[in-house]
Amino acid sequence: MRPYLIAIAIVALSPLPAQSHEFRGNVAVEYRQFFEDASYDDQFNNNVSLSAQPEYFHQWDNGDQLIAFTPYVRIDQHDEERTHFDIRELTWLGVYHFGELRLGIRKVFWGVTESQHLVDIVNQTDLVENLDGEDKLGQPMINAALIQDWGTVDLFVLPGFRERTFAGKHGRPRNQFVVDKDLTEYESSEEQQHIDFAARYFHYIGAWEFGISHFNGTSRDPNLSPTINAQGEIVLKPFYPLINQTSLDVQAIISNWLLKLEAISRGGQDKDYGRYAAATGGFEYTIVGIFQSIADLGIISEYLYDERGGDADPGTFMASPFQNDLMLGARLAFNDVQSTEVLAGLIVDLDHGDRFYNLEAERRLGDAWKLSLEARIFTHIHPANPLYDIRKDDYAQLNVEWFF
Amino acid sequence: MKKQLLLACLALLPLNALAQTPEEKGLAIAVEADKRNTGWKDQSADLTMILKNRHGQSTERAIRTKSMEVENDGDKSMSIFDSPRDVQGTAFLSFTHATTADDQWLYLPALKRVKRIASNNKSGPFMGSEFAYEDLSSQEVEKFTYKWLRDEQYEGKDAFVIERIPTYEYSGYTKQIAWIDKDIYQPLKIEFYDRKDSLLKTLTSHEYKQYLDKYWRASRMEMVNHQTNKSTTLRWSNYKFSNGFTDRDFDRNSLKRVR
Numbered sequence: 001m002r003p004y005l006i007a008i009a010i011v012a013l014s015p016l017p018a019q020s021h022e023f024r025g026n027v028a029v030e031y032r033q034f035f036e037d038a039s040y041d042d043q044f045n046n047n048v049s050l051s052a053q054p055e056y057f058h059q060w061d062n063g064d065q066l067i068a069f070t071p072y073v074r075i076d077q078h079d080e081e082r083t084h085f086d087i088r089e090l091t092w093l094g095v096y097h098f099g100e101l102r103l104g105i106r107k108v109f110w111g112v113t114e115s116q117h118l119v120d121i122v123n124q125t126d127l128v129e130n131l132d133g134e135d136k137l138g139q140p141m142i143n144a145a146l147i148q149d150w151g152t153v154d155l156f157v158l159p160g161f162r163e164r165t166f167a168g169k170h171g172r173p174r175n176q177f178v179v180d181k182d183l184t185e186y187e188s189s190e191e192q193q194h195i196d197f198a199a200r201y202f203h204y205i206g207a208w209e210f211g212i213s214h215f216n217g218t219s220r221d222p223n224l225s226p227t228i229n230a231q232g233e234i235v236l237k238p239f240y241p242l243i244n245q246t247s248l249d250v251q252a253i254i255s256n257w258l259l260k261l262e263a264i265s266r267g268g269q270d271k272d273y274g275r276y277a278a279a280t281g282g283f284e285y286t287i288v289g290i291f292q293s294i295a296d297l298g299i300i301s302e303y304l305y306d307e308r309g310g311d312a313d314p315g316t317f318m319a320s321p322f323q324n325d326l327m328l329g330a331r332l333a334f335n336d337v338q339s340t341e342v343l344a345g346l347i348v349d350l351d352h353g354d355r356f357y358n359l360e361a362e363r364r365l366g367d368a369w370k371l372s373l374e375a376r377i378f379t380h381i382h383p384a385n386p387l388y389d390i391r392k393d394d395y396a397q398l399n400v401e402w403f404f
Numbered sequence: 405m406k407k408q409l410l411l412a413c414l415a416l417l418p419l420n421a422l423a424q425t426p427e428e429k430g431l432a433i434a435v436e437a438d439k440r441n442t443g444w445k446d447q448s449a450d451l452t453m454i455l456k457n458r459h460g461q462s463t464e465r466a467i468r469t470k471s472m473e474v475e476n477d478g479d480k481s482m483s484i485f486d487s488p489r490d491v492q493g494t495a496f497l498s499f500t501h502a503t504t505a506d507d508q509w510l511y512l513p514a515l516k517r518v519k520r521i522a523s524n525n526k527s528g529p530f531m532g533s534e535f536a537y538e539d540l541s542s543q544e545v546e547k548f549t550y551k552w553l554r555d556e557q558y559e560g561k562d563a564f565v566i567e568r569i570p571t572y573e574y575s576g577y578t579k580q581i582a583w584i585d586k587d588i589y590q591p592l593k594i595e596f597y598d599r600k601d602s603l604l605k606t607l608t609s610h611e612y613k614q615y616l617d618k619y620w621r622a623s624r625m626e627m628v629n630h631q632t633n634k635s636t637t638l639r640w641s642n643y644k645f646s647n648g649f650t651d652r653d654f655d656r657n658s659l660k661r662v663r
Contacts (some may be wrong), residue, residue: 022663024492057663062648066661093661100657109516134515147655204507204656209520253522255573286522289576294529337455337463337532339491367463370490403489 025054025070028401034172035377036392043172049076053088064095070138074129081168082128088138099147105138108156110200110213112251112260113280115302115327115347119247119262121215122198124162131173131376131390132358137162151203158196161186161218163238173393177226180235186218187241187268194218194242210250219243219269243268258284260302270308278306278320282327298331300345309351321386324350329358338364352382372399430550430566437589438545444619446472446649450642451483455533458633463488465531471542472649478502479542480654484662485531495662497654498537502544505573508537511659518659527576534605534627534636536576539596547572553581558593562586577604588612588620598631605629616645 030049037045057068070089076082091104111119122139129135140160146153163181167174188194196217203210222238229235247264260282267275282302290297304322329345342361348354357377364370374397381391424432453465465488471481478500485494493513500506508521526538548568556565563583570577578601583593591609598604609622625638652658 024489026490059663063653063661066663068663095652095658095661097652100661107516145657147652147657152655152657202656206504251520253520256522258520258522286525288525288528288574296525296528335529335532337457339532364488364490367487368489401490403492 020060021056021058023054023056024404025052026401026403027052028399030397030399032395032397035394035396038172039389039392040174040176042169043174044078044170047077047079047172049074049082051075055089066093067091068093079128079168079171081166081171084128084165086126086137088136090138099152100143100145102141102143102145105140106143107136107138108141108143109136110211110247110249111262112209112249113262113282113302114260114284114300114329115282115304115345116280116322117262118264118278118280119211119213119249121213121220121245121247122156122158124164124220126165128165128167128171137165151201154198154200154202156196156198156200158198158217159193161192161194161196161240163192163240164220164222166238173390173395175224175236175389177234177236179224179238180229181238183227183229183235183237184222185237185239187239188218207253208250209252210248213245213247213249215243215245215247217242221269223269241268241271256286256288258286260284273308276307278308280304280322284331294335296333296335298333300327300329300331302327304347321349321354322347326350340364349382349385352380352385354381354385354387355379356387368403370401370403372401373397374399426552427550429552430568431545433552433564433566433584433589434545434548434550434568437584438543440589441619442473444473444616444645446470446645446647448642448644448647448649449621449640452639452641453531453533454637454639456635456637465533470647470649470653472654474499478506478544480651481542482654482658482662493663495659497656497659498541499654500542500544502546506541509656509659511662516660518656526572526574534629534634535638538570538572538575538577539607539627548580555586556583558583561592563592585612588614590620590622603630613643615643619645 028051030051032047034045051074053070053072055068055070057066059066068089068091072086072088074082074084087105089106091102091106093100093102108122109120111117117133123136124139125133126135126137127133139158139162142157144155163184166179169178194217196215198213198215200211200213218240222240224236224238226234227237243266245264245266247262250261252259261279263277263279265275265277270276280302282300285299287297304325304327306320306323309323325347327345327347329343332342334340340363345358347356359375362370362372375395377394378387378391381388448470451467451469453467454462455465456462466486468484468486469481471479473479481498483496485491495511497509498506510519510521512519527536530537530540548570551567553565553567556563563585566582566584568580568582576598577596578599579597581595582591584590585592590612594607595603596605605627607625607627609625611623612620613623614620621640621643623640626635628635
């Protein structure tokens with residue numbers, strides 16, 4: 001409930017906007033087609049979904065103060081869990097000579113790599129939106145940013161924990177057993193009321209950018225263990241432990257090379273294993289004006305590592321599928337009027353040869369429409385891989401967005 | 405004796421000026437243009453970009469721009485996109501440097517991510533237009549070597565014609581030929597030559613207006629690509645100076661709060 005209290009406080013505290021109300025947003029239709037018959041009962045081979053994300057904001061004080069409100073809603077044909085509402089953003093922001101103060105629900109992104117986002121920890125993943133985990137739930141926060149010549153220090157107080165969203169019984173892709181959020185447990189006795197803290201130092205020197213971050217609080221990643229619920233069904237019970245995570249992200253631009261590294265050390269997630277390290281590192285090499293055209297081609301490769309390897313707590317379903325994996329990809333930016341872009345990638349497990357193919361393409365239509373195509377394919381998935389349950393969930397998806 | 409020597413030296417001075425090499429004269433013109441365009445502190449303006457394909461079909465982009473002078477270095481600038489609507493709120497931050505590569509970042513509002521742009525992308529097109537990033541970056545004297553070619557009239561105006569060769573890495577051009585208005589020291593026309601040294605684009609600037617009784621700004625620019633027959637028109641309006649911008653308006657965080 002706390003997020004909503006903060007929300008109300010912001011609305012109550014903000015002066016009545018005198019001018020420059022701005023209202024915009026988008027509405028989208030998504031069609032998803034699965035290539036194989038579903039692995040589990042109650043699932044479907046195709047799905048239609050609608051979403052809307054309006055955005056209101058107001059700036060005053062010469063742009064030095066701002067309020068923004070971005071609700072989000074999705075209505076899904078089959079998955080009752082994917083049909084959901086969230087406040088992505090309801091925030092006040094003030095600019096001062098020392099930096100910025102922000103109060104409310106926001107989304108913060110940390111990190112540099114393409115294949116996975118280890119360092120990004122402030123917001124909970126809105127997993128029902130997309131398997132890639134890039135969609136996030138709004139996180140209530142008090143945040144001060146000190147912006148100095150020697151870098152930016154961001155301090156966060158994060159009240160109000162958000163649970164990860166999971167596909168329901170009719171959802172696809174999903175694990176064999178459905179996650180039952182009625183059974184959710186926390187390590188902290190304060191449960192969702194536990195206040196988390198985070199701090200980040202970010203700076204750039206010439207071609208180098210780097211961030212050092214620390215998080216202390218309830219993990220955004222639940223450990224899932226099979227259990228039997230009150231209805232006598234086998235379900236997965238989420239457990240959110242208290243963790244400490246220290247991380248580093250570095251990016252360097254050296255001529256055509258973009259070098260990237262994200263590394264974390266996390267304690268508390270896996271009580272049996274103890275503290276562990278994980279990292280993603282690699283490069284993107286850009287060929288500007290390929291084949292004498294105005295298009296740019298980026299060649300991407302990243303190595304994904306998780307120290308736990310196959311040793312992760314066998315009771316947990318959320319151990320990383322990317323413990324010793326290689327990502328290879330290409331990004332083609334046409335640089336045309338329609339901003340056409342294609343990103344194709346493959347992640348190969350170097351231990352077992354499991355393969356995860358990914359294709360994303362987008363193009364603007366006219367002035368207010370955007371068409372996106374996405375395909376994800378899983379092959380050679382080893383039974384020990386956390387992706388094993390979704391091995392038959394290859395799909396292609398078409399998304400049409402209208403912006404207003 | 406000393407007095408006579410001094411007089412003799414003074415007498416030689418104008419001769420010296422006449423003996424300027426074409427390179428020195430070209431540089432002197434660039435330095436004078438830079439001097440005349442120094443001291444504006446900060447400015448904001450609205451930009452409409454009209455992209456035309458070879459069939460004459462056009463698309464519009466609306467962009468707000470603000471920039472600030474930085475002492476002993478290139479300008480800081482920010483461009484915010486209002487249309488097309490799918491990129492509304494996208495912001496581009498650029499720190500131009502005189503001698504080293506520019507620092508550039510792009511903020512993608514849908515992802516809430518700030519992306520660093522590789523400087524080798526300088527020659528790439530800006531938002532699908534005929535303008536490359538480097539064409540829109542601030543014109544620092546050190547970015548080129550110069551050579552005065554001749555004086556001639558261009559559309560009824562007296563102009564210097566100078567050749568400038570980019571000194572920075574990753575330029576898409578071997579050279580540029582610029583027609584500089586002798587009255588206001590602003591370019592009337594610039595020809596861009598590609599890496600094969602053939603004419604790629606021509607930029608013409610129109611309807612110069614003076615602001616703060618000193619600084620000249622074009623109200624319209626036309627870039628024509630001779631190899632693709634595509635063109636881009638820039639219409640500048642609402643020039644405002646003395647906005648009181650500070651570094652805070654041009655830091656990486658400010659990208660995330662522009663709307």
